Amino acid sequence: MARLRVYELAKQLDMDTKELLHELEELGIEVKSHMSFIDEETVNILLDIYKQTLDEEEDISLAKTREPSKEKTEAKKPPVHITEADLKLDKFAEKIKIPQNRIIQDFFMKGEILKPGQTISISLAKKIAKMYDVRLTFEEDETAVKEQPKLENPLDELKRQFEEIYQNNKDKLVNRPPVVTVMGHVDHGKTTLLDYIRKTRVAEKEEGGITQSVGAYQVIVNGKKITFIDTPGHEVFTEMRARGAQATDIVVLVVAADDGVMPQTIEAYNHAKSANVPIIVAINKIDKANANVDMTKQELVTKLNLIPEDWGGDTIVVPISARNGINVDTLLEMILLVAEMQDIRCIPDSPVRAVTIETRLDKGYGPVANAIVKDGVLKVGDYVVAGKVFGKVKALIDDKGKRLKEAEPSTPVMIVGFEELPDPHSIIYVVDSKEKALEIVEKVREIEARELRKKRQVKLEEILKRMQETEKRELKLILKADTVGSLQALQNAIAKLRTNEIDIDIVHSAVGAINSSDIMLASASEAIILGFRVKADNQASKLAESEGVQIKTYTIIYKLLEDLKAALEGMLEPEEVEEKTGYGEIKKAFKIHKYGNIAGVQMYDGYVDKSGFVRIYRNGALVFEGKIESLKHYQQDVNKVSAPQECGIKFQNFDDIKEGDELEFYIIKKIPRKLTIIEEEKQQI
Numbered sequence: 001m002a003r004l005r006v007y008e009l010a011k012q013l014d015m016d017t018k019e020l021l022h023e024l025e026e027l028g029i030e031v032k033s034h035m036s037f038i039d040e041e042t043v044n045i046l047l048d049i050y051k052q053t054l055d056e057e058e059d060i061s062l063a064k065t066r067e068p069s070k071e072k073t074e075a076k077k078p079p080v081h082i083t084e085a086d087l088k089l090d091k092f093a094e095k096i097k098i099p100q101n102r103i104i105q106d107f108f109m110k111g112e113i114l115k116p117g118q119t120i121s122i123s124l125a126k127k128i129a130k131m132y133d134v135r136l137t138f139e140e141d142e143t144a145v146k147e148q149p150k151l152e153n154p155l156d157e158l159k160r161q162f163e164e165i166y167q168n169n170k171d172k173l174v175n176r177p178p179v180v181t182v183m184g185h186v187d188h189g190k191t192t193l194l195d196y197i198r199k200t201r202v203a204e205k206e207e208g209g210i211t212q213s214v215g216a217y218q219v220i221v222n223g224k225k226i227t228f229i230d231t232p233g234h235e236v237f238t239e240m241r242a243r244g245a246q247a248t249d250i251v252v253l254v255v256a257a258d259d260g261v262m263p264q265t266i267e268a269y270n271h272a273k274s275a276n277v278p279i280i281v282a283i284n285k286i287d288k289a290n291a292n293v294d295m296t297k298q299e300l301v302t303k304l305n306l307i308p309e310d311w312g313g314d315t316i317v318v319p320i321s322a323r324n325g326i327n328v329d330t331l332l333e334m335i336l337l338v339a340e341m342q343d344i345r346c347i348p349d350s351p352v353r354a355v356t357i358e359t360r361l362d363k364g365y366g367p368v369a370n371a372i373v374k375d376g377v378l379k380v381g382d383y384v385v386a387g388k389v390f391g392k393v394k395a396l397i398d399d400k401g402k403r404l405k406e407a408e409p410s411t412p413v414m415i416v417g418f419e420e421l422p423d424p425h426s427i428i429y430v431v432d433s434k435e436k437a438l439e440i441v442e443k444v445r446e447i448e449a450r451e452l453r454k455k456r457q458v459k460l461e462e463i464l465k466r467m468q469e470t471e472k473r474e475l476k477l478i479l480k481a482d483t484v485g486s487l488q489a490l491q492n493a494i495a496k497l498r499t500n501e502i503d504i505d506i507v508h509s510a511v512g513a514i515n516s517s518d519i520m521l522a523s524a525s526e527a528i529i530l531g532f533r534v535k536a537d538n539q540a541s542k543l544a545e546s547e548g549v550q551i552k553t554y555t556i557i558y559k560l561l562e563d564l565k566a567a568l569e570g571m572l573e574p575e576e577v578e579e580k581t582g583y584g585e586i587k588k589a590f591k592i593h594k595y596g597n598i599a600g601v602q603m604y605d606g607y608v609d610k611s612g613f614v615r616i617y618r619n620g621a622l623v624f625e626g627k628i629e630s631l632k633h634y635q636q637d638v639n640k641v642s643a644p645q646e647c648g649i650k651f652q653n654f655d656d657i658k659e660g661d662e663l664e665f666y667i668i669k670k671i672p673r674k675l676t677i678i679e680e681e682k683q684q685i
């Protein structure tokens with residue numbers, strides 16, 4: 001709505017011009033006459049507030065709403081019980097039974113702007129309640145009120161902002177170059193492959209530039225760019241993922257043709273799979289005399305369940321020689337093909353975020369972060385935050401040592417200009433101003449300080465709790481055992497614990513001690529680690545503690561299964577069972593003005609529970625089934641009344657009561673469910 005003259009606005013609001021002039025004066029909005037203009041913003045606010053309210057509450061006049069005290073509810077109403085979930089204006093309004101728009105309007109009159117559905121602090125909730133003479137009690141504590149609302153991490157908000165941008169701008173998404181990580185077993189040729197690609201594909205270095213290691217490099221293949229992360233291996237990949245900084249779009253799994261699928265090939269594969277990143281297999285060292293491509297493919301099938309395309313599966317497998325460069329071009333083309341199929345995209349003109357690959361203190365530049373831009377265009381002069389560190393971008397240097405003014409999505413760059421060394425693998429966000437950057441960083445530090453002792457808990461109990469909240473029922477496990485035989489026995493036994501409601505996902509299983517890479521994988525994928533006759537090495541134990549990863553080790557298989565079974569039972573939805581609690585009869589119906597009808601009830605048997613349910617029968621036919629709104633015993637609010645006492649009951653949303661109605665009271669009990677393992681299978685374990 002554009003700006004309006006006073007009389008025009010009055011018309012819109014269905015109000016007398018004089019009345020509106022009076023209102024505006026009260027609100028401190030200066031207008032000379034009914035011909036004066038009111039600016040657009042004020043018009044919109046007034047329209048929002050007055051119109052909605054008038055629509056909803058025709059009977060409430062504006063004059064009346066200015067005096068909330070007149071609207072006070074009856075003096076001795078029971079207190080309203082509030083939980084954290086009610087601390088949203090709309091929910092709170094509903095809870096205290098005052099229309100949200102009324103509250104907004106009354107606060108507006110007092111010069112405070114509230115928005116529909118906004119989060120409210122406890123002190124604001126108290127203030128609103130006081131205004132309408134409503135008494136509040138809060139969660140566990142019936143008297144004291146928790147004054148400190150949870151501090152929201154501003155980084156979460158920034159993250160959410162990107163989710164929303166992606167959600168709302170699907171049409172603006174454009175392709176960006178894929179970011180690739182090379183993984184595989186020791187000595188299978190990861191570094192040789194990365195070196196070969198760099199050597200043959202990176203354009204001549206810029207004149208005067210010095211090639212700079214920025215943690216990744218970019219090559220051009222058929223006019224299209226591909227970014228390779230310099231550090232091969234799944235450890236860094238998963239560490240980045242555990243920190244929320246997943247940079248990789250495609251994984252190239254290198255398997256030497258003379259060695260086949262080895263333990264770390266499996267490990268790397270599981271790391272990539274658990275991150276849902278597409279995998280291309282490069283069978284390397286085909287120049288060697290003892291290379292056996294077919295055997296390697298066979299092992300891909302049997303050990304990883306990856307079926308090559310030419311064998312009818314959907315895994316792209318390229319036999320290469322990283323040393324001689326055989327088929328490396330084909331591999332690069334396959335990367336582009338997968339990139340195209342995967343829709344690797346970004347919004348180029350969105351706000352900016354980048355993923356840190358590594359950070360270091362440079363002699364000349366000071367604290368620097370090597371990062372890959374994910375969205376938007378990072379520019380020199382931008383204010384950035386990376387976790388609890390902020391900076392102003394002084395220089396951007398690419399992998400050819402060239403200074404850039406700006407870096408587009410998927411470009412690896414060294415970012416110069418941080419005040420301190422940022423956390424490796426943090427996400428870098430560009431913010432509007434230095435003030436904003438400082439504000440964010442300060443808040444992040446405060447949160448970190450608060451949570452210093454409260455380590456992130458990837459514990460079974462925590463996972464279960466979270467699952468119950470999100471209704472996602474999947475238990476992720478990493479299994480380590482002493483021998484192939486016991487690992488298989490474990491896998492088979494666990495497979496038999498499946499239910500329709502809960503998925504057990506074995507993210508990784510291997511023979512050997514629990515190592516740091518297992519811990520990082522557990523941390524990144526929120527899995528717990530089960531060890532059978534193995535223990536965690538020293539480094540892994542320490543890491544598990546700092547990452548809050550739970551390791552459970554066993555020497556007896558059935559004990560392990562028993563624990564797992566108990567955990568799964570905890571995840572099953574409890575069964576709801578009805579339990580009758582008592583019977584009664586309506587002896588009298590009392591009509592109470594404004595409040596509705598109250599039933600005077602004689603209890604015949606058992607008891608009535610206020611939080612329970614009731615069925616009302618008239619001449620044997622069911623006329624109502626529902627909840628109890630209030631339960632009184634001699635004017636006292638009570639939770640339970642037993643036979644042969646009498647009580648007063650108001651039913652929720654039901655007033656049509658009659659003397660002689662028969663009442664049946666019941667409660668719903670939640671019974672934990674049991675998981676059954678078939679006996680015969682149990683024998684085998």
Ligand SMILES: Nc1nc2c(ncn2[C@@H]2O[C@H](COP(=O)(O)OP(=O)(O)OP(=O)(O)O)[C@@H](O)[C@H]2O)c(=O)[nH]1
Binds near residue numbers: 187284285288320324
């Ligand atoms: N014949 C032959 N040798 C290769 C090939 N690729 C790599 N090698 C050799 O295999 C050895 C290991 O190669 P790297 O590239 O260091 O292997 P890596 O996977 O990076 O090893 P780590 O970094 O230790 O995990 C080196 O001696 C390479 O020269 C190849 O295609 N053919």
